[in-house]
Amino acid sequence: MPAAPALTPLAADYMEQQASGLLSGAVMLDPAFSVHRHAVMPPAGLAWLKTVPMTEPVAAAVHALAGDGGDRFSFLSQEERVMALAASTAARLIALYEPTEALQRLHKVREVVSRP
Structure with a gap:
């Protein structure tokens, strides 16, 4: 199987921007969200994260995001930042919805963003 082609810098920047959005x-969907306090990840999301294999740098960034500490990205590659943002998004959605519904919602998002 041939290797996936490398992303152009513009495509990689776009992917990171979309993952951040x-x-x-996902943070703002939480009914307990308030701009007046840290957006700490609910326990169900933290529990799910324990099942996801990640490299140590990505895991450190994901756990910082779970506690709403966002300044752990400077040492990550762009690919690692996207992975951390994606894992954090999935965990927050799983904390809000049952895993099956969260997966359905993620598929809908994927369909929308993958349209030309």
Whole structure:
């Protein structure tokens, strides 16, 4: 199987921007969200994260985001940042919805963003 082609810098930047926006949207979906306090990830999302294999740098960034500490990205590659944002988004959605419904919602988002 041939390797996947490398993303252009513009495509990689777009992917990171989209992943960041998805995480912001997932945070704001939480009924307990308030701009007046940290957006700490609910326990169900933290429990799900324990089942996801991640490299140590990505895991550190994801756990910082779970506690609403966002300044752990400077040492990550762009690919690792996208992975951390995506894992954080999935965990927050799973904390809000049953895993099956969260997966359905993620598929709908994927369909929309993958349209030309």
